[in-house]
Amino acid sequence: MDMLVNLGLGFATALTPMNLLYCFVGVFLGTAIGVLPGLGPVATIAMLLPLTFGLPPETSLIMLAGIFYGAQYGGSTTAILVNLPGETSSVVTTLDGYQMARKGQAGKALATAAIGSFIAGTIATLVIALFAPTLAGIAFQFRPPDFFSLMVLGLIASVVLANGSLFHAIGMILIGLLLGFVGTDINSGVPRFTFDIPELYDGLEFVAIAMGLFGIGEIIANLEQRAERTVSLKSVSGTLPTREDWKRIFWPILRGTGLGSVLGVLPGGGANLASFASYAMEKKLSRHPEEFGKGAIEGVAAPESANNAGAQSAFIPMLTLGIPSNPVMALMIGAMLIQGIQPGPTVMTEQPALFWGLIASMWIGNLFLVILNLPLIGFWVKLVSVPYHLLYPIILGFCAIGVFSVSNSSFDVYLMAGFGIAGYLLRKVGAEPAPMMLALILGAMMEEYLRRALLLSRGDGSVLLTSPISAGILIVCVLLVVTVVLPAVRKRREETFAEE
Amino acid sequence: MARWEMSRRTFLGAAGAGLVLSKVPGAFAQGAYPEKNITFIVGYNPGGTSDLIARSFGDEMTKETGQTVVVDYRPGGGGGIAGDMVARARADGYTLLAVSNTFYAVTPFLGSVRYDPLADLTPVGFAGDQFNTMSVHTSVPANTLEELIAYGKANPGALNYASNGQGSLTHLCGEYFKQRTGIDMTHIPYRGAADAIQSTLKGETQVNFSMGDAGYHLRGELRGLATLGEMRWPSLPDVPSTTEAGLADWAIRSWHGVAVPAGTPPEICRQLNEMMNRYVEVPEVIERFATLGLQPAQQSLEQLEERRRQDHAVFGALITEAGISPA
Numbered sequence: 150m151d152m153l154v155n156l157g158l159g160f161a162t163a164l165t166p167m168n169l170l171y172c173f174v175g176v177f178l179g180t181a182i183g184v185l186p187g188l189g190p191v192a193t194i195a196m197l198l199p200l201t202f203g204l205p206p207e208t209s210l211i212m213l214a215g216i217f218y219g220a221q222y223g224g225s226t227t228a229i230l231v232n233l234p235g236e237t238s239s240v241v242t243t244l245d246g247y248q249m250a251r252k253g254q255a256g257k258a259l260a261t262a263a264i265g266s267f268i269a270g271t272i273a274t275l276v277i278a279l280f281a282p283t284l285a286g287i288a289f290q291f292r293p294p295d296f297f298s299l300m301v302l303g304l305i306a307s308v309v310l311a312n313g314s315l316f317h318a319i320g321m322i323l324i325g326l327l328l329g330f331v332g333t334d335i336n337s338g339v340p341r342f343t344f345d346i347p348e349l350y351d352g353l354e355f356v357a358i359a360m361g362l363f364g365i366g367e368i369i370a371n372l373e374q375r376a377e378r379t380v381s382l383k384s385v386s387g388t389l390p391t392r393e394d395w396k397r398i399f400w401p402i403l404r405g406t407g408l409g410s411v412l413g414v415l416p417g418g419g420a421n422l423a424s425f426a427s428y429a430m431e432k433k434l435s436r437h438p439e440e441f442g443k444g445a446i447e448g449v450a451a452p453e454s455a456n457n458a459g460a461q462s463a464f465i466p467m468l469t470l471g472i473p474s475n476p477v478m479a480l481m482i483g484a485m486l487i488q489g490i491q492p493g494p495t496v497m498t499e500q501p502a503l504f505w506g507l508i509a510s511m512w513i514g515n516l517f518l519v520i521l522n523l524p525l526i527g528f529w530v531k532l533v534s535v536p537y538h539l540l541y542p543i544i545l546g547f548c549a550i551g552v553f554s555v556s557n558s559s560f561d562v563y564l565m566a567g568f569g570i571a572g573y574l575l576r577k578v579g580a581e582p583a584p585m586m587l588a589l590i591l592g593a594m595m596e597e598y599l600r601r602a603l604l605l606s607r608g609d610g611s612v613l614l615t616s617p618i619s620a621g622i623l624i625v626c627v628l629l630v631v632t633v634v635l636p637a638v639r640k641r642r643e644e645t646f647a648e649e
Numbered sequence: 650m651a652r653w654e655m656s657r658r659t660f661l662g663a664a665g666a667g668l669v670l671s672k673v674p675g676a677f678a679q680g681a682y683p684e685k686n687i688t689f690i691v692g693y694n695p696g697g698t699s700d701l702i703a704r705s706f707g708d709e710m711t712k713e714t715g716q717t718v719v720v721d722y723r724p725g726g727g728g729g730i731a732g733d734m735v736a737r738a739r740a741d742g743y744t745l746l747a748v749s750n751t752f753y754a755v756t757p758f759l760g761s762v763r764y765d766p767l768a769d770l771t772p773v774g775f776a777g778d779q780f781n782t783m784s785v786h787t788s789v790p791a792n793t794l795e796e797l798i799a800y801g802k803a804n805p806g807a808l809n810y811a812s813n814g815q816g817s818l819t820h821l822c823g824e825y826f827k828q829r830t831g832i833d834m835t836h837i838p839y840r841g842a843a844d845a846i847q848s849t850l851k852g853e854t855q856v857n858f859s860m861g862d863a864g865y866h867l868r869g870e871l872r873g874l875a876t877l878g879e880m881r882w883p884s885l886p887d888v889p890s891t892t893e894a895g896l897a898d899w900a901i902r903s904w905h906g907v908a909v910p911a912g913t914p915p916e917i918c919r920q921l922n923e924m925m926n927r928y929v930e931v932p933e934v935i936e937r938f939a940t941l942g943l944q945p946a947q948q949s950l951e952q953l954e955e956r957r958r959q960d961h962a963v964f965g966a967l968i969t970e971a972g973i974s975p976a
Contacts, residue, residue, distance in 0.1 A: 202695045292853060335838055338759050338815040338973070345761060347733065350726040487696045491843035556694070556724050597840070604837050605809060605853065 152278050159278075159505030163513050168208050168506065175212035176514045177521065179219020183235045184227050184529045187368040187544045190220045194480045195356045196551035198487070206488040207503040211510040213484055217477050218460045218511065221420055222266060222518045225453055226526065227533050229258045235533075238420040238456040241428040245441065245448030252444050259526065260389050261398060261446055262453040263519045269406040269454035270515030273461035276410050277468075277508050281497065285469040288494040293602035294612045298622040299472070300595045305626050306415050307584045309633050317580040325588025328353055329596070336600050348560040355590055357552045359476040361565040362582040364548045366572020368541050390446070398450035401431050405451035409458030414465050415474065421583070423459030424452035461511055468504060469494055472594070479590050682742055682917050683710075686717045689745045692731030692752075694724045698941050699747040702776045702905055705937050709928040727816070728752055729762040736764035740912035742921065746770060748908040751818060753957040754964035758974055759816040766961055772953040773918045774907030774925030777943035780882040781822070781903060782860040783891075784871040786852045794875045794894035797856075801832030808834040810856035811845035816973055819845065821964060822858040822877065822901045824971035829896060846871075861942040878902060882942070900963045905943065906953065922950050 162168060178197075182188045194213050201209035224236030229246035242262065249258040291299075308318045331342045332352030343349040390398065408430065409423035431451040432441045441448050464481075466472045471493035473479035482492045490500060497504045552565045575582050606612040614620050687710065689703040700720070707718030723731040732752050738744035746752075748770065757766040764770060783794075789808075791797035801808050812820035815838045823836055834856060839845040842859040849857040850870055857871065863884035866873035873888040877899050881890050891899040907925055909918065928934050929945035938945050948956070968974050 199695065289851070292851075333760075333815075335815055335840070340761070347726045347730050347761070350729065350760060351724070487694065489696055491847065493847065495847070557722055558725070558730075601837060601839075604835060607806070607835070 151282075155282075155501070155505045156278055156509060158501060159507075159509030160513075162207055162502045162506030163211065163510040167205075168211050168510065169513070171204070171208045171212040172215050172510045172514050173517055175215020176219035176222075176517050179216040179221075180223035180226070180518070180521065180525075180529065181532065182216070183220035183223020183225075183239075184532050185540065185544065186233060186235055186371060187364050187541065188547060189236065189360075189363055190217045191356065191359045191476045191480065192364055192548050192551040193220075194477060194484075195360070195555050196547065198480065198484055199554050201484055202487055206485070206490055206500070207506040209484055209488065210481065210503065210507050211514075213481060214464070214507060214511060215514045218270070218457060218514060219518060221456050221460050222263075222522060223529065225262045225266075225456075226259065226522065226529050229262065229449070230255060230526070230530055231533055233533060236420075238424045238460075239453075241424045241452040242449055244428070245443070245445050248442070248444035249446065249449065254444070257390055257394070257446070258449050259523065261394070261449050263522050264390070265398065265402045265405065265450040265454040266457040267515050267519050268402050269409060269458040270461060271512060272403075272406045273410050273413075273458040274508055274512040274515075276458075276462060277465060277511075278505075281465055281469055281504075281508075284465060285494040285497045288470045291470065291618065292616060293598045293605060294616045295618040295622065296470075296472070297595055297598040297602055298613060298619040298626070299470070300591045300598070302622050302626050302629075303415065303472075303474070303591060304584075304588060304595075305629050307587050309629050314579065315633065317578075318584050321575075321580055321582065321585035322588045325585035326592040326595075328358070328585075329589050329592025332593070335597055336604070346560075348558055352593060353589070354552070354555060354558075354561045354564065355476060355479060355586070356555050357561040357565040358568045358589060359586055360548050360552055361568025361570075362572035362575070362586065365545070365565060365569025366576055366582070368544060369569065369573040370576050371537065372541065394446055397446055401427075401447040401451035402454045404430065404434075405454035406458045409455035410462045412455075413459035413462030413474075420456040420459040420463070423455035427451040427455035457515070464507075464511075467492060468496055468507075473590055474587075476586055476590065682920060683714050683716045685743065686719060687743050687745060689718050689720045689747065690731050690735050691720060691722050691747045692724060692728030693722070695722055698779070698905060698943070699728075699749065701937060701941060702907075702943075703745075703747040705934050706774070706776070706907060706925060706928055709931060709934065710924065713924065726760050726762070727756045729756050729760045732756065732770060733763045735908065735910055736769040738910050740910040740914075742909060742913050742917035744910060745921075746908045747905070748772065749905045750903065750956065750960045750964075752908070754960035755816060755818065755821070755968070757961075758965055758968045767958065769911045770908040771911050771913060771918060772906050772908045772957055773913075773921040773950065775946060775948035775953060776905040776907070776925075776929065777938050777945040778878070779903040779905065780861070780876055780878075780884075780942045780944065781819075781858060782863075782866070782873045782876045782882060782885060782888060783822070783826070784849065784857050784860045784866065784873045786849050786855050787869070787872055788852060789855050789872070791874070792872070794889075794891070794896060797874055798830045798832055801830070801834065805833040806835070808832070808856055809837050809854040810834045810858065811848045811854035812836060812838050813842050813845050813859050814838050814840060816968075818901060818903050819858040820973060821967055821971075823856070824973060825899075825901045825967055826858075828967070828971065880944075884942075901967070902960070904956065906948075918950060922953075 178193060182190065182193045193216050220236055221238055224234055224239035225242045228234040228239040228242040229250050232243050232247040234240045234243050246258045304322055308322060331349055333340050333350050340350060405427040408427045412423045412426060428448060428451060431447050432438050435447060463474050463478060466474050467478040467481055473482055485492050490496060549562050552561045572582055602612055689707050691699045691703050693699050703720050707720055710718050723734055731746060735744055735746040752770060753766045756762055785791060785797060791800050810823045812823055820836060823834060827834055837854050839848055842861065845857060845859045848854045860871060860873060865871040866885055873885055875891045875894040876882040876885060876888055877891055879890055879892050926947040929947060935945055
């Protein structure tokens with residue numbers, strides 16, 4: 150019953166005209182940047198962050214969240230229609246979505262993506278409403294050693310789940326942790342790796358690094374491929390899913406939602422991983438796996454549901470523990486701090502309208518997206534068919550403005566440029582930069598919590614094992630590591646990821 | 650972007666005010682300060698105390714002079730980046746800095762700032778003294794400062810105190826308290842006041858120096874033992890000041906104001922000082938500052954100079970003696 154009262158409060162907040170308007174603005178912008186390769190939600194949210202200062206806190210977060218999950222939608226539209234994933238999380242959708250479009254079933258593929266996302270969004274909203282209060286209750290019990298162990302789990306999980314070489318994933322994590330050391334040591338005040346550059350005293354700006362690695366890196370990679378971007382779009386007709394189709398997509402949508410909700414909660418999981426994993430799972434479970442890659446409707450339904458569910462459940466650790474699981478969530482924490490709200494378990498009790506309003510707005514935003522997506526398809530396709538040589542300078546410009554606006558520092562713009570080149574090179578050697586980003590975000594926090602735990606225990610390291618929560622999490626870490634190291638599992642892991 | 654939006658909003662107001670003023674002959678003589686836009690630098694992100702002070706004073710300046718005041722955020726290095734920037738800016742009165750005494754008495758001892766805390770960044774305006782209250786977790790068996798000191802002495806190692814970060818004013822308060830009373834407490838740094846307060850609410854730390862919100866004491870979540878300084882905090886009338894609680898001449902204080910680059914013409918400094926001293930009497934400004942726990946007051950240029958020298962000397966000695974400085 151509590152949940153109904155809470156959701157009632159949430160909808161009352163989310164349905165005010167102003168919040169509805171900003172929710173719409175958020176999902177619309179999100180769809181647009183989802184369509185464009187190179188300009189992701191990190192750049193967009195960073196740019197809009199200072200603007201949100203004048204807005205009430207709930208309105209600001211509703212809009213920023215809309216950008217994030219709206220981007221998942223936009224990414225799939227272009228993935229299906231023109232074989233161009235605007236976001237990493239919709240890479241898998243190109244496999245079958247584009248094939249469906251070539252067979253003249255573009256309309257059906259888009260409708261399936263929209264319906265799957267909407268169902269996933271609805272269920273994920275309920276999942277958050279059900280579990281977030283419980284989790285926040287547990288979070289109150291968390292002490293510094295527990296937080297530290299939880300972050301260790303996040304990093305290990307991101308290695309285990311990263312696609313591609315294990316060696317690369319571990320390497321990326323270590324580099325990320327090292328980059329996290331830059332700045333003033335919070336316990337002694339000693340500057341580390343700052344080379345007397347004042348801009349480095351507060352550490353590396355992760356927005357600049359994220360935009361360099363993902364945004365600029367992707368633009369350079371795109372420029373290298375002389376891919377024809379001639380968009381030959383047959384009219385988006387095709388029927389809505391038939392009764393037969395519904396039978397085929399019903400379980401994939403639910404399984405995708407379940408998998409996405411779980412993976413989204415894990416630090417480093419989120420939408421990307423969810424879409425890859427659910428595609429692989431459906432292919433395994435399907436009675437006709439040979440159709441996958443040739444336009445199987447399940448191959449659109451499952452990953453699209455999974456990435457949307459993952460995008461939403463990624464809010465859970467941020468809202469309940471104050472721990473960001475990806476760069477976007479780290480920015481959301483920044484948005485809360487600007488408003489004077491300290492992220493963590495108290496948000497739910499001290500700011501119930503904000504907390505539940507944000508959750509309710511996600512459902513409303515998903516509804517907007519379904520309504521918005523179909524009539525605007527022509528518009529989005531036009532946006533993609535703008536020649537890339539005109540598009541990329543604009544995107545570069547927006548990235549530079551976005552980075553600069555975070556702390557009005559031109560140093561950060563250079564930092565972004567440097568990491569753009571690094572991102573391109575990492576792509577070349579086949580190393581995925583996502584674990585590095587996570588390690589950078591979590592690394593500084595991990596060190597802070599570990600040292601705080603040791604200060605409070607007067608230097609006794611065994612607190613990590615004597616605190617029951619911490620010990621439990623560390624056992625899970627060990628189990629995870631064992632599963633990766635075991636030869637049998639390792640082989641299967643490689644097979645699973647090799648398929649993509 | 651915030652600054653653009655801000656400047657546009659203030660610009661519209663300014664444009665209106667300018668129209669009116671231009672019709673009042675002799676309201677501002679030709680060449681009188683200020684005759685163009687003023688940049689107000691804030692060394693932190695939007696939303697903090699410095700930001701609200703800069704915007705309150707900026708709005709009042711725009712109302713009075715018709716000139717646009719652009720608030721520009723340059724966060725980083727504990728304010729050091731903004732301090733260095735303003736120290737190098739043209740000393741013409743068109744670049745202002747929202748300062749607190751940490752710019753003079755803390756950051757120069759801890760970070761690597763290029764400005765000279767006693768020569769550069771002339772303080773010209775005063776916003777107010779900030780009330781801070783020392784509080785304890787409700788499980789601590791002490792209802793007065795005296796009882797806490799006795800408890801700390803009887804149970805060495807039992808007390809942790811939370812600070813807003815290494816080298817923050819709250820850290821100085823903790824070390825100063827240890828120095829004055831001789832009790833043993835372990836310093837646990839957090840990232841900012843909100844985290845520090847949370848840790849004491851949870852009982853992870855027992856003592857806290859960053860209670861700027863009276864609500865915690867009034868709701869019984871934390872127990873306020875003393876407000877730091879001579880005066881009681883009007884929001885917490887039942888909590889004694891440190892002076893009343895038996896710890897006279899508490900030296901670690903927190904105040905905020907406005908500074909300009911050294912070498913700014915004395916008449917402009919005087920004019921700015923008069924302006925700020927008028928603004929701290931404006932009811933809306935008093936009200937807004939009160940929400941920050943600031944007690945606005947008028948201060949002359951000489952009083953401000955005295956404040957910076959005194960804090961520089963006292964805080965500097967404490968930082969060296971307590972080993973707070975990394976070097």
